[in-house]
Amino acid sequence: MEASQKKSKVLKTKNKTPKTISARQSILSIDDNLEILDLQRIILELEGFEVFTAESGMEALEILSEIDEPNLILLDMQLGDMNGTQFLAMLEEKKPEIIEIVPIVFMTGMDVVPESKAAGLIRKPANMDTFIKAVQRFIEMGYHEPYKH
Numbered sequence: 001m002e003a004s005q006k007k008s009k010v011l012k013t014k015n016k017t018p019k020t021i022s023a024r025q026s027i028l029s030i031d032d033n034l035e036i037l038d039l040q041r042i043i044l045e046l047e048g049f050e051v052f053t054a055e056s057g058m059e060a061l062e063i064l065s066e067i068d069e070p071n072l073i074l075l076d077m078q079l080g081d082m083n084g085t086q087f088l089a090m091l092e093e094k095k096p097e098i099i100e101i102v103p104i105v106f107m108t109g110m111d112v113v114p115e116s117k118a119a120g121l122i123r124k125p126a127n128m129d130t131f132i133k134a135v136q137r138f139i140e141m142g143y144h145e146p147y148k149h
Helices: 034-046 057-064 084-094 096-101 128-141
Strands: 026-030 050-054 072-076 104-108 120-123
Touching: 026 034, 026 057, 034 050, 034 128, 050 057, 057 084, 072 084, 072 128, 084 096, 084 104, 120 128
Parallel strands: 026 050, 026 072, 072 104, 104 120
Antiparallel strands: none
């Protein structure tokens, strides 16, 4: 997918005022595996979510500076440019308000994840029903205390 397609739902402004096109619940999905990213986007859009995608932690930080806070962030534990814990630390430094109000969920095949400010995890691979139910559950819960590993 071309960068212009991935970010087509983002309105860029010169003063960096966050803008999104719709008031639908939104999700930022971060994964360096383009096939997984596309599959998540398709599934979530079919469920009615507005979906933003990023292939790296740095791209995700850029997107988060251009959009309103999403309702959920899905974060792959192992990205090409950093790991999930490093992304959370960078996000807390650059946009601490997001860490405080948006549930961030690790997407991982790992059995154990490091202690962090993530709200929880969704195991990969997950079947479609399990994935959708977990996403809906995390959005309904909203922000809460970090997941205790």
